[in-house]
Amino acid sequence: xxxxxxxxxxKQVYLKGSRPFDxxxxxxxxxxxxxxxxxxxxxxxxxxxxxxDALHLVHGPVGCAVYTWDIRGALSSGPELxxxxxxxxxxxxxxxxxxxxxxxxxxxxxIDRHAPKAAFVYSTCIVGIIGDDLEAICRRVxxxxxxxxxxxxxxxxxxxxxAGYNAACRALFRxxxxxxxxxxxxxxxxxxxxxxxxxxxxxxxxxxKRMGVQVVANITGDGRVDDIRRAHGAALNxxxxxxxxxxxxxxMKEKYGTPVMRVSYFGIEDMAEALYGIARFFKEPSxxxxxxxxxxxxLSALYPELQRYRKALSGKKAAIYVGGAFKAFSLVKAFRxxxxxxxxxxSQTGTQEDYRELEAITDDGTIxxxxxxxxxxxxxxxxxxxxxxxxxxxxxxxxYKLGVGFCDHNHERKEALEGFVGMLNFxxxxxxxVMSPVxxxxxxxSQGMLDxxxxxxxxxxxxxx
Numbered sequence: 001x002x003x004x005x006x007x008x009x010x011k012q013v014y015l016k017g018s019r020p021f022d023x024x025x026x027x028x029x030x031x032x033x034x035x036x037x038x039x040x041x042x043x044x045x046x047x048x049x050x051x052x053d054a055l056h057l058v059h060g061p062v063g064c065a066v067y068t069w070d071i072r073g074a075l076s077s078g079p080e081l082x083x084x085x086x087x088x089x090x091x092x093x094x095x096x097x098x099x100x101x102x103x104x105x106x107x108x109x110x111i112d113r114h115a116p117k118a119a120f121v122y123s124t125c126i127v128g129i130i131g132d133d134l135e136a137i138c139r140r141v142x143x144x145x146x147x148x149x150x151x152x153x154x155x156x157x158x159x160x161x162x163a164g165y166n167a168a169c170r171a172l173f174r175x176x177x178x179x180x181x182x183x184x185x186x187x188x189x190x191x192x193x194x195x196x197x198x199x200x201x202x203x204x205x206x207x208x209k210r211m212g213v214q215v216v217a218n219i220t221g222d223g224r225v226d227d228i229r230r231a232h233g234a235a236l237n238x239x240x241x242x243x244x245x246x247x248x249x250x251x252m253k254e255k256y257g258t259p260v261m262r263v264s265y266f267g268i269e270d271m272a273e274a275l276y277g278i279a280r281f282f283k284e285p286s287x288x289x290x291x292x293x294x295x296x297x298x299l300s301a302l303y304p305e306l307q308r309y310r311k312a313l314s315g316k317k318a319a320i321y322v323g324g325a326f327k328a329f330s331l332v333k334a335f336r337x338x339x340x341x342x343x344x345x346x347s348q349t350g351t352q353e354d355y356r357e358l359e360a361i362t363d364d365g366t367i368x369x370x371x372x373x374x375x376x377x378x379x380x381x382x383x384x385x386x387x388x389x390x391x392x393x394x395x396x397x398x399x400y401k402l403g404v405g406f407c408d409h410n411h412e413r414k415e416a417l418e419g420f421v422g423m424l425n426f427x428x429x430x431x432x433x434v435m436s437p438v439x440x441x442x443x444x445x446s447q448g449m450l451d452x453x454x455x456x457x458x459x460x461x462x463x464x465x
Contacts, residue, residue: 009376011023012369016365016366016368017364021355024370025371027370028160029160039156040156040158040160041124042068043154043162043163043167044122045068045164046195047164047172049074049220050221050223051228052076052078053082053116053224054118055120056085057086057122058085058086059088059123059132060127061090062089064122065085065086065087068085070083070085072412074220075196075221075222077222081114086110088102099132103132107119107121107149111149117147118147118150119147119150120150121138121151123151123153124156127155138150148175148225150174162243165245168244169247169251170247172248173248173252176228176252177256184234187287188214188236189235190215190217190231190236191215191218192239192248193239193246194265195411198416200418201418208278211275211278211287213278213282216231217230219248237253237260238263239263240262240265240326242324242326243350246262261281264326265418266334266417267331268337268420269330269333270329271420275291275295298421302423311339313338313340315341316340316341317384318331319345319380319388319389320346320389320390321346321377321389321395322347322391323348324350325355325357328346328354332358334423342362344380344381346368346370347370355370367384381398382402388404388405388433389405390407391407391410393408393411403439405433405439407426
């Protein structure tokens with residue numbers, strides 16, 4: 001394992017059982033290591049993007065807008081303004097003379113044309129350099145057009161993707177508290193940190209409806225501006241992707257006193273515990289009764305199906321590398337239920353708390369890694385003789401080049417993996433990937449692959465040195 005790790009990154013990789021737990025995280029990515037992380041702007045964009053009836057305008061070069069265009073498979077049950085990508089397309093002349101006039105004109109034209117409920121204006125690296133006053137332009141347009149026009153201070157060079165999450169939460173907080181709370185039930189929640197990939201949010205909302213719990217706002221999957229403006233009236237904030245939206249939950253707790261509960265909708269254990277935890281919070285017997293009935297019905301249909309996959313998959317090895325660590329917790333449990341062993345797990349934006357939790361639920365010999373790079377991931381997959389790798393679009397080529405099955409668990413997926421039905425979909429996908437006959441013709445750890453990896457490593461080391 002050590003031969004694949006740059007010296008500067010040694011403290012960001014931990015082998016469970018080899019020493020007392022000690023893992024560094026939340027550091028800037030190592031230059032030259034081809035980090036899997038994205039920038040501040042990308043982090044803010046992926047959080048806010050699913051608000052479907054808002055205008056999203058990127059103030060910067062057109063490449064920034066292209067990079068994040070339609071980056072999540074976030075579905076909408078109504079308007080789809082979020083699916084369009086707008087940019088001020090700053091050029092050399094704008095860098096010299098400033099882009100404020102261009103931004104003002106673009107905002108006025110787009111608001112007149114699309115009549116959004118609100119507008120988010122994202123700053124990029126170049127805007128931070130030339131010093132355009134986003135706050136002033138947004139305030140002016142907001143007064144003229146009588147809608148919220150919110151600057152998102154997301155200059156890419158300020159940090160990493162996690163800093164972008166914070167910028168998005170600060171922008172969202174400017175909307176919260178602006179709407180009426182009339183008609184909100186005492187048994188109500190906001191759903192934070194779910195982005196409605198493949199329509200997953202609709203599965204969870206149906207569960208809540210069956211329990212007798214009202215959903216006030218989706219933040220941000222299938223989100224609506226007016227719902228977010230009255231989100232402060234909900235009795236409880238449910239935070240799934242804590243890295244992306246916990247900052248907003250903390251702000252709401254401090255100002256409005258809204259309690260916060262961390263949940264996960266992935267896997268049987270975490271999905272059931274999320275529903276029971278909500279029922280316990282409200283202390284209403286009828287809600288608990290309906291919740292118990294819901295879980296019984298779902299599991300009675302799910303268990304027989306899962307047993308078939310467990311029999312075939314038992315003993316296989318899995319590796320996990322995801323953006324937010326919250327998904328990794330549930331995936332470890334889901335693989336364990338399928339009889340599989342997780343031998344590597346990591347994330348791009350995990351915290352000390354996240355990694356301590358991962359260390360507690362994994363087996364000895366498991367590699368835990370923060371902000372990994374392709375060289376490391378390739379070496380770990382080979383060393384652990386992995387059968388399936390769970391990641392996002394950037395990890396897919398690594399798995400296929402090494403002859404390893406792959407499961408997409410990130411922004412772009414088209415199959416719902418949340419909820420009880422999502423666990424069944426996950427088991428089917430893992431089974432079809434691991435058991436595919438194609439792997440007979442792609443031998444793992446072939447000499448050609450090893451030679452290619454060694455050559456790639458030498459090139460990277462030369463660049464870094």
